[in-house]
Amino acid sequence: LYAEYHGPLVRLLTRRTGDPARAEDLAQEVFVRAMESPPSNPRPWLFAVALNLARDDGRRAARQERHLALLAAEQSGSSTPSPDRELEQHERAAAVRAALDTLTETDRSALLLKAEGCSYDEIASALGLAKGAIGTTLARARRRLVEAYRAREGTGDGAR
Amino acid sequence: MGHVDDGQLNALLDGELSGPERQTVEAHLAACAECRARFEEARAFLAQATDLLGALDGPAARPRSAPATPSVAAPPSAPRLSTVSRTGKERAIEPGAPRIAATHQERAVDVPEPATAQSKAITDADLTRKSAAIRPLFGSKRLPEPAADTPVERRLPSLAWAAMLVLAVGAGWMANEVLHSGRRAQVVATGAPPQQPAEVAANPTAPAAGTTAGPTSSTARQQARPTVRTPLIKPPAERGDKPPSADEAAANIPRDRPPGAARTEPANTAEAGALAAGRATQQGNAGAGAIPSAPTAAVAQSPAPSVTDATAPRARAAQPAAARLVAPATFRLISMDEAVRRQSGTIRLIDGLQPLRVEAGPGSLVPGAAPTRDVVRIVYADATLGALTLDQQPAEAGAREGASVNGLMPGDTLVTAQPDGTVRVRWIDGKGYWLSLTGRGEADDVRAFVERVR
Numbered sequence: 001l002y003a004e005y006h007g008p009l010v011r012l013l014t015r016r017t018g019d020p021a022r023a024e025d026l027a028q029e030v031f032v033r034a035m036e037s038p039p040s041n042p043r044p045w046l047f048a049v050a051l052n053l054a055r056d057d058g059r060r061a062a063r064q065e066r067h068l069a070l071l072a073a074e075q076s077g078s079s080t081p082s083p084d085r086e087l088e089q090h091e092r093a094a095a096v097r098a099a100l101d102t103l104t105e106t107d108r109s110a111l112l113l114k115a116e117g118c119s120y121d122e123i124a125s126a127l128g129l130a131k132g133a134i135g136t137t138l139a140r141a142r143r144r145l146v147e148a149y150r151a152r153e154g155t156g157d158g159a160r
Numbered sequence: 161m162g163h164v165d166d167g168q169l170n171a172l173l174d175g176e177l178s179g180p181e182r183q184t185v186e187a188h189l190a191a192c193a194e195c196r197a198r199f200e201e202a203r204a205f206l207a208q209a210t211d212l213l214g215a216l217d218g219p220a221a222r223p224r225s226a227p228a229t230p231s232v233a234a235p236p237s238a239p240r241l242s243t244v245s246r247t248g249k250e251r252a253i254e255p256g257a258p259r260i261a262a263t264h265q266e267r268a269v270d271v272p273e274p275a276t277a278q279s280k281a282i283t284d285a286d287l288t289r290k291s292a293a294i295r296p297l298f299g300s301k302r303l304p305e306p307a308a309d310t311p312v313e314r315r316l317p318s319l320a321w322a323a324m325l326v327l328a329v330g331a332g333w334m335a336n337e338v339l340h341s342g343r344r345a346q347v348v349a350t351g352a353p354p355q356q357p358a359e360v361a362a363n364p365t366a367p368a369a370g371t372t373a374g375p376t377s378s379t380a381r382q383q384a385r386p387t388v389r390t391p392l393i394k395p396p397a398e399r400g401d402k403p404p405s406a407d408e409a410a411a412n413i414p415r416d417r418p419p420g421a422a423r424t425e426p427a428n429t430a431e432a433g434a435l436a437a438g439r440a441t442q443q444g445n446a447g448a449g450a451i452p453s454a455p456t457a458a459v460a461q462s463p464a465p466s467v468t469d470a471t472a473p474r475a476r477a478a479q480p481a482a483a484r485l486v487a488p489a490t491f492r493l494i495s496m497d498e499a500v501r502r503q504s505g506t507i508r509l510i511d512g513l514q515p516l517r518v519e520a521g522p523g524s525l526v527p528g529a530a531p532t533r534d535v536v537r538i539v540y541a542d543a544t545l546g547a548l549t550l551d552q553q554p555a556e557a558g559a560r561e562g563a564s565v566n567g568l569m570p571g572d573t574l575v576t577a578q579p580d581g582t583v584r585v586r587w588i589d590g591k592g593y594w595l596s597l598t599g600r601g602e603a604d605d606v607r608a609f610v611e612r613v614r
Contacts, residue, residue: 015216089215096212115213120176135167135176139202142170142209149212 002031005046008116012047015112016054018097026053044126047118051109051126099148107141114138164188164195169202175493175517186516190541200514491521491537499536504554508595511612513540513548526551528574528586528596530566545599548609555592565594573610575603585610 009030013023030050039045100108106127113123120134129137164185171177172185189196499518500507509515519537523529526537533553540548555565565588568574574586583606584598595613599606 011217015213018216092215093217096215099212100216111209111213114174115210120171120174133167135169135171135174136165137167138174139166139170139205142202142205143166145212146205146208149208 001034001042001046005042006031009046009050012112012116013050013054015100015115016051016108017057018093022057026050026057029053041125044113044118044122047113047116047122048126051112055105095152096145096149099145099152102148103141103144107137107144110134110137111141111145163192164198166198166202169195169199170206172199172517173203173206186539186541186547189516190543190546193543196514196541199516491519491525494518494520494536499538502534502536502554503552503593506591507536507538508550508552508589508593508613509538510540510548510550510597510609511614513542513612515539516541516547523553526596527576527584528566528568529553529594542599542609545601545605545609548597548599548606550613551596551598553594555594564588565592568594573607575607577603589613 006027009027010020010023013026014020017023017026027050030046030053033049034042034046100111103111106129109127110123110129113126118126120131123129123134123137124131168177168181168185172182177185189199494502496507496515496518499520502520516539519539520534521537522531523533523535524531526535529535529551530553535551535553538550538552540550542548553566568586568588570588570590570592572587576584576586578584578598582598582600583603584596585603585606586594586596587610588594597606597610597613599609
């Protein structure tokens with residue numbers, strides 16, 4: 001289980017939280033829970049638990065999260081040979097994260113799960129939705145993410 | 161039926177519609193310009209959202225969200241393709257109008273663009289439309305697939321890894337020689353063996369550093385194992401504590417691929433890393449692409465000591481072969497990028513039509529195709545003819561120009577009426593690509609589209 005899902009979970013959680021180290025911690029927590037009560041259908045289960053953990057954790061430490069993400073960005077930025085490009089990528093990632101934060105929890109989760117290759121069935125199972133609603137959810141989530149990002153690009157980062 | 165809602169459009173894009181549902185939606189799309197426009201819009205949103213999510217991974221993890229098409233390998237191939245297509249030979253044997261041959265040049269150069277466009281930020285609406293049009297048809301499908309490319313920033317850690325291994329091997333041998341020189345001195349003169357580590361460290365590209373170590377070095381290695389090699393044996397043990405990475409590598413999760421590759425073939429990775437040109441890494445990673453059997457491909461390629469431009473095509477050539485091993489018995493959705501890769505870097509499209517979806521499947525499913533090779537299928541919707549299916553197979557690696565392909569000679573155009581009322585036109589193009597276009601309508605109507613394939 002660990003072998004198969006550790007990478008995807010950490011990626012999902014990194015995208016969700018913006019902090020790779022915390023994503024790793026949360027992924028460990030997910031596996032601990034999985035060992036305590038082995039799920040019958042692990043994939044949606046693991047992703048659902050991960051997203052719940054990320055959400056709870058994010059509520060507790062919303063402020064700290066930004067600080068950590070900033071720190072992480074600075075650390076990795078300083079160690080690379082092309083700081084300009086790095087900076088640009090970090091700025092973009094921050095803009096995407098801000099756009100993602102404007103989405104509802106359901107839309108955001110659906111988007112992240114789809115990005116991990118989950119099927120509509122799995123997304124529906126993880127989020128407790130009807131399968132028929134997933135297409136609409138994703139349509140809305142995709143549109144909102146792009147529009148929020150564009151709006152941000154048009155105002156805050158318009159200079160670029 | 162009424163108009164198609166956004167949920168259905170997204171489900172179609174995500175490959176989540178069942179057969180009948182899909183047919184209904186596609187039929188409607190073919191007939192309804194309004195919904196087609198919304199479909200295009202939904203596709204653009206999907207592509208952009210996928211791209212944006214990829215940006216969240218940060219620079220270190222970028223390749224994960226990059227297209228499966230090796231972007232490092234694709235750009236070098238573009239000039240080569242264009243060179244080939246400009247020989248003008250295809251003009252003579254192109255079955256269609258000369259126009260096709262002329263525009264082939266542009267297409268051949270254009271097609272790899274998605275790979276490079278993917279890494280750019282979406283800030284420009286035009287760029288967005290353009291790249292979305294030819295690229296991530298099913299962007300979100302692609303995400304879980306491992307990215308085959310390794311941008312510079314990703315290569316650095318793996319180079320560091322490789323360098324560490326080289327150093328460790330060198331140090332191990334050195335220490336071995338120190339420990340064993342006394343013992344061995346009874347039999348052999350101690351002069352020659354101590355040269356081994358220095359040689360390996362200084363010339364890591366030599367086969368001696370690889371799995372094909374010469375007799376001397378393998379002997380040395382065997383002698384070394386019990387004692388001094390301990391630090392070298394330990395890393396695998398440590399990695400053994402983390403089986404996930406090993407399996408992830410096998411499961412094509414790119415994040416851990418560099419360590420995974422090093423684990424499978426430490427010497428080769430060390431070798432590749434020490435080349436420092438980065439191209440070796442590219443070669444290995446291009447091989448370790450989206451296909452589960454990719455590690456094999458990477459291993460098969462890495463022993464090649466000379467890294468030249470020829471590595472990219474070889475990497476690509478290895479992939480269709482690997483893909484066949486896992487090819488399903490039906491067509492499955494793939495991204496346009498993957499389709500381009502399967503087609504060895506260039507793909508035939510119908511000019512002026514937007515692909516509805518891209519699929520791949522065994523040739524055995526398509527009449528006239530080479531049954532043992534994969535077919536890339538692009539499905540279009542035309543307002544008058546309905547669904548148009550364009551199947552294609554790249555030329556065999558060793559195929560001669562002017563030779564028959566799947567029984568067709570250059571210049572032949574085989575038109576057959578199918579039992580289901582569709583018309584199938586088959587031909588091969590100037591570069592030996594076998595093509596088949598199927599549509600519902602008059603033969604001439606279908607043939608008119610053949611002239612728009614480029």
